[in-house]
Amino acid sequence: MADPERSTDLLWQGESRRGLNLARIVRAAIELADEEGLAAVSMRRVAERLGFTTMALYRHVPGKAELVDLMRDEAMAVQAAAGAGPEAGWRAELEAWARDGLVLYQRHPWLVEAEGLRQVPGPNAVASFERALGAAARSGLPPARVVAVVTLVGGFVESAARQLVEAARLERSSGVGHEEWWAGRTSLFDHLDRYPTLSRLYRDGGFDDPLDPFEFGLRRVLDGIETLVRDEIRDENRCSVCGKVIEPAAKGRPRDYCSRACQQRAYRMRKA
Template identity: 75%
Template sequence: MKASADAWATVGKDVQEVAVPVPPGKLTASVGVGACALDAAVHAWDIAVATGRPSPLTPELARRLMPVAAAIVEPLRAYGAYAPALGAEDGDDVAARARSSVANGRSAVPGPESSPEGSTKNMGVASHVYGVHIWYAAYTWRGVKMVDPERSAELLWGTRSGRGLSLERIVRAAIELADAEGLAAVSMRRVAERLGFTTMSLYRHVPGKAELVDLMRDEVMGGEPATDADRRPGWRAELEAWARDGLALYRRHPWLAEPSGTRRVPGPNAMAGFERALGAAARAGLPPAEMVAVVTLVGGFVESAARQVLETARAERRTGVSEEEWWGARDSLFQHLDRYPTLSRVYREGGYDTPLDPFEFGLQRVLDGVEALVRDETRDETRCVVCGKSVEAAATGRPRDYCSRACRQRAYRTRKS
């Protein structure tokens, strides 16, 4: 409390809003100071009721804290962070003196029936810590994630520090945890334990898990791609290399393939990867909309194939039985194949003896489709014989050879020389 008081004491009286390290990112000075006081008052009441001691929450203090409680609590009640507010019972002195706490309506663990105060069984002893971290609870309560995309963008693209507990250290520790145990194992508490800090110290750097996962994704996407020496020239070879690099990334960090929604703020590394793929599609001569569609198509294939590869690997690790061994033991199933003539013929003729690599086969077929699109786009298109740009078809007369008068003059000078 002293640290909070000292911090808010530095805020001038004319300051309208103050940046805070937790959602929503800004608070008015009066609400911020009031939240600190409310935190202490509610916990004092909790302890007093739980231990049977007199409550230090006076009616005057409760009246002063009521506006702060309403300003903070009511917007979050719709998301399930708080139960409905409880009303005072006739003659219930404790409830009357604790109206601020009642207004919070916090989801609570019911108090014992034998409590010395009759209102305790109605109000309960609150199980949730108030203060700054109640905002995080509202962001993650019952699976509802109210991610602030502007805050994610600030974290992804902002300047970072390397001293002490930094955002970089937090992100690296979270990546190590996800690589070892999966994304579900990543929590602010687990990451803090891994670093040897308190959970609340992490909230000074990142608002919560949703934003932390955004940072983790972008960080792992910053690895070096395959060297230029390993690549062949041409748009197809470039897209092929980009796709293979993507699969390798999923293999190194399997949690990337876990569903996380489509509305994610991209960071600089993700944008650089997208730029790389768009550049390859641009060199194929496709129009902008088809460039985006091609990159989305190839990227979607890589993600889908990675999920299949990773799920197979997880099943093998979990059971100790390979995919081939598992299917090889399905004799009871194979006895029924005679009902399906085409499948039976494929099986008899060795269709499953040497299966093709699903990723390589699928990738080549996807790129075959893109190549057919490129041919269709350029089949009837005339190119400038000087610069290679598209030449607009003439309405009448012979086809044009040049895209502009400048190219025509350049060709003329070349012939004369």
């Protein structure tokens, strides 16, 4: 496991030196992972690729765990770059961010192995997050829902990418495509008559021309968010910080916050 403090220093304060430097090490490690997978990346293999000794690498990076942190952030530059501008609308912006995310995983399949809940983010990771947050915020949703929307879309992209990466890995290792593999499962199909809905859908061609799971799923996710945005516009009696419904006041003007805590949080955000 990487030392989070050391990873933070490397990600945000790494200095470039002549000859062997951090940028060269990270690029070489990414190339190796792209070609052979994350398991092939070691300090020794990267050093050999660069023509240096393993000990020379340790003067720049403490070990593989921190190197993977650096690789991940460098790879994420494609999703950190500005996509569709604000004039395109929040939905188009989020869609572009999601598609860039899929491209990211397709270029670097090893990223699915490098993800985790406790990874120190670097500049590119934060820039990518900022890009998505900006798009979602322009929908007019309250802050807590903006964050939830970005988490939802990002989680969908990662899940879809994992399936694509796994399918590609199995096809490479077996030499048999996904559809070809299922077509050979005739002995299994002989046992499925007892499941009427599955059998009917199979007979009616439900599996003959499957929809692209990423395209179908992304549209449905964005449709759901769009419905949420419309509901928020209709319902003005929500906390402007957390999005919770505010009980109507017995008298006086409508409240902007559901609690004193949210009111104080809004004040701190304005002062920041």
